[in-house]
Amino acid sequence: MAQQSETASASLSTIESENRGTMLDRSQLHSTPGFYRRAWRRFRKDKVAMAAFALAIFILIFSFGAPVVSLMTGYDFARGDLTKTLLGPGEQGHLLGTDANGRDILTRLAYGGRVSMMVSVLAVISALTIGASVGSIAGYYGGFIDSVLMRFVDVIISIPGITILLLLSVWFRPGPVGLAFVIAALAWTGIARLVRGEVLTLKNRDYIDAARVTGASNSRIIFRQIFPNVLSIVIVWMSLALPSLILYEATLSYLGFGVRIPQPSWGNMLDEAKEFYRTSWTYVFIPGFAIYMAALSFNLIGNGLRDALDPRLNS
């Protein structure tokens, strides 16, 4: 209710200011904030989601600014000092300590984050491309295409995902970019189902019929009429899928089937650290904590976005 009255007073003040001016712009007079603007207002009021948003921005800046972090710490991510191994946080100028090869953990964390975040973000985008295409084709055309595609999705969903990831990873021995595609090859099924369901309900709406009557082609209907209406689901899915893909990347790298050393990623940093769990617990704690914070922040953002974009749930 508060939002509505706020909106109303905002448009009233617009009218007043417009009346005082010389020109009356009708389009501005009747403008109410759009769907995404209203969603953003709801999102901004969600303190947890905003805190998570700030944390996620910080993690992204820290990760993709890895060379800057390296400049600030003064250490190289690959070169270690073997006289200074397994230092604790804060010892001898190493803010987060050093690893078993005497390399600065903070610097490695930034470089590892760059790889981990790059893989996860690329995987989400590729999974979205595959899943949204498959889902909209299956939902829009229906019939035989639909059942073939959806049975295929059923088969993929009914096997533990990590085994498929291991198999694909053994097969391709991918670098970071390839790893993103391998993860995407598994992760597209969720959004494919969501988009298919939404397209199924949307395609029988009157405005789709109206578009068809005006002679719009199938692809025009899919991209111009249906796509804007599934966009909010897609946004929520992306932010909720990203944390699970971050965990997949970390797990694969931890098991030795993901990003391979010497290239650091949070997962293989944890793998390297695990042997030293008796001597240096901070060494084990730090990379895992980074994975956790990244996954948690995007998950909270996803929850916030879901609440903001789906007002039906806001009771």
Added chain:
Amino acid sequence: MSKYLIRRLLGMIPLLLGISFVVYALLNLVPGSPTDQYEFNPTIRPEDRERIIENLGLNDPWYTRYFTWLGNVLQGDLGNSFLNYAPVDSAIMSALPNTLILSVTSLLFALALSVPLGIISAVKLNSFFDRAVTIISTAFFSIPSIWLGLLLIIMFSVQFQSWGFPSLPTGGVRDLRGDSGFLDRVEHIILPAFTLGIVQLAGWTRYVRSSMLEVIRQDFIRTAQAKGLKERAVLLGHAFRNAMLPLVTLVGLTIPDLFGGALIVENVFSYPGIGRLTVQSLSASDYSVAMAAIMILAFLTVIGNLVADVLYGVMDPRVRFD
């Protein structure tokens, strides 16, 4: 009901065939062969290596080998390990009970806690308890189990030992020097089962809470309250049973995650189950063992889904099996 069961069981056959074909193809299209280990071994002559490859049948195209493999499996022969030539079924049979014990323990642990926590949260909506449960379950939902497992080891195995408290073992399934009795097995299952169950626990608690909230608002609950039933009877007799229905579906849907999670947790805790066997055999290019291990995981998942569907029908009399 029995008709439905038979149809579902028959439907599993093409599904499992499809999975086995895809997995076999993936495994055998991989560049590299189990005999690569002999290539640079000075004690093995190239002609011996050729002979080993011929004996293993690796000169045939993979699709021929798939049908040979399938025929053998249908006769109960899983073949031999490419690595140590031991029969695959003995490796599987020693690992399978461990994985089942781990998965079932963590499933029960997650169910036993998430159901009461979710219900109390929903009934005492917006109370301190509710907020605490919501925050904790959100926090645990995205925790990486590899990290959680290592932290638990550091805390309860290493630190507790150094502080002189009773400590838990760091991994494995039994104490190699001890009596390996029941208590010993329990000690070894606590940390892995907790690690595996915590993610499900967090997700299910949130789910039970929202499902319970939805049911509580419905008319038949008001009717039950109006006719003077005690609050306890309304909650447990009327609301609880209806709120549990979607949970059964959810549990069925998370079964792939459960076995996938078991694979991860087994590797963190050096727990000798199917998941650890899968990773070890894949790392060693021991494809006959990997094939069997992955198929067992897929088989367990398919069975788990079937059980969940059947349970759903048993719990909800409105569902007709036809």
